[in-house]
Amino acid sequence: MTKKRSIIILIVFAILLLLGLVVVNTPIDLRPEAIASGISPAQYQKGKKLLAEMQEAYGGKEQWLAKKTGSYEQIAEWYGNSLIAGWDTVPQRFQMTSSLGTDNSEMTLVNGPNQGQRWGVEEGKSYHLSSLGEREFMPNDKYQHKLIYKNYWFQFPFRIDEAPIIAYAGEASVDGKAYDLLYVTWETEAPNAQYDQYVLYLDKETKQIEWLNFTVREKFKFAPFTAQFTDIKRVDDILCPFSQYVSLGSPTNRFKKLHENHYQWISFE
16 A cells, blocks of 8 residues: 555545544434424414423323422333443333422332442432431432433423423324424524423324434434333323333434333322
């Protein structure tokens, strides 16, 4: 191989590497076509109305907040991929109690090498719970991440209204069924590197979330994800989806199953 050819190969490799880095660090845009060029006042107004109808469909936000805490046991199944899962074992079974309307929560690991360990988060700080229930505040990025995200997903229909940008985004069909789309994000209508985008696919009659297109900017700025919510059950006067299936891609183009979550029981106090 000549020196000139070697230099050309290195330049091409450097260009490809640079392009790859640009793609990986460019936040994907989930905005549906109806709002791709901007959101009108009418779309904002209709979005707020749809969101209120969605929350009412699940039992109503006032009734939900009156519960104070929600507790549950969940099995997080990652199809044997413990590296991506970030749990101690897969499937991981755990119990959690969430302080409704907040990120504060406590979790007990039910299986795996750390079975019986208890961790919590309060005002953004993680702590370990001893067998006597005594708190010791200490950093633990893995469990703190799980506590905050699992807590948020459990409360999702009633906490998504914390976002400032909520708008009607037209309609779309998944597997032959039409849905109303609700677009939700923070900071800017267009994608940004810090805040996630959500597109809720609402059943036109029940107003429940059947599909959710979302981003995880913290880890994968360039990738779209989809969650399907099924097995709806009434717990007291709140409707809860007992199963969640997460895939890579959009609801209309799901191309890799990633994991699934199944609630064994849910209770409110």
